[in-house]
Amino acid sequence: MSDIHIRKSGQAGRITFTRPKALNAMSYEMCMAIDAAMRDWAEDDAVKLVVIDAEGEKAFCAGGDIAELYDTGTKGDYSYGRTFWRDEYRLNARIFEYKKPVISFMQGFTMGGGVGIGCHGTHRVVGESSQIAMPEVGIGLVPDVGGSLMLALAPDHLGEYLGMTAARMGAEDAILAGFADYFIPQDGWPALIAALEETGTAKRVEDAAKPAPEGKLRGIRADAARHFGKDSLEAIRQSLEADGSGFAAAALKSLNRNSPLSMACTLEMLRRLRADGPAIRRALDLEYRYTYRAMEKGDFLEGIRAQIIDKDRNPQWQYASQAVPASAVEEMLAPLGAQALTFEEENA
Secondary structure: OOOEEEEEEOOEEEEEEOOHHHOOOEOHHHHHHHHHHHHHHHOOOOOOEEEEEEOOOOEEEOOEOOHHHHHHHOOOOOHHHHHHHHHHHHHHHHHHOOOOOEEEEEOEEEEOHHHHHHOOOOEEEEOOOOEEEOOHHHHOOOOOOOHHHHHHHOHHHHHHHHHHHOOOEOHHHHHHHOOOOEEOOHHHHHHHHHHHHHHOOOHHHHHHOEOOOOOOHHHHHHHHHHHHOOOOHHHHHHHHHOOOOHHHHHHHHHHHHOOHHHHHHHHHHHHHHHHHOOOHHHHHHHHHHHHHHHOOOOOHHHHHHHHHHOOOOOOOOOOOOOOOOHHHHHHHHOOOHHHOOOOOOOOO
């Protein structure tokens, strides 16, 4: 497959995204190729660890390839999207639960589906150009691919802030918020990957780590806690409107761009994950409840139309002029019964 290069090299299983002109966006076929390789390597004693990286300077993986999702969804065919999300989420769990070290090198943009591949491993490396984000609320989805778990675990309600504003994280920000582990200058990545292939020793990553340049999140933790710790989207808006600070103005501008239904559901998902005890399968189950319904009942198709297809940047969101009813959130996050996301009993 020309979009991804999967092979064994030395003692490492190697996965490299190879479509830099498309910001290494991940198709369903790429997702399934990664899943097949991870299954094989789990049983291969010659593979001591897995290394995931990407070609190009601009992106590790800027998200899922959504053209086919939009094309099928606008024709009333929701099955393709549901299958894509189901199998992608199963892969996310496989990476999270993998019994061997999984090392990712995330330069440039890592967003959406790229987070699901790069941010669930054991050694998550960022560099000078890294920009990690969960921008799903801007297209009528919720933070998914297991991203809701990391957001729920982030300190000082930074998870709500990141998930509802779609703010981008630099290297230190991503480490602070739990999306990455190590900062390593990018000019050292090729030699480190070569050493990992040769030795099969993941500790080489830890040994190469340096202090990350100071990011933005450290300075806004108190603001995020004060405003985004409120118990509803409306309460967060009101708190920000009463503030008058630069942080509040910027946050409000972001909230006003995004889907109210998506943001309200994001808030509820993070609350549930904290209350129930955050776990990857619980997070993915909640996310799938939303994405399963996203085309039929949510704002996803309208969000894609406005941002990607027509590019008018003027989505007509549900509940744009009123508070999101609790009943709408409950409907989107209700159990799916026989259609619920399932996992293998034991992921390798």
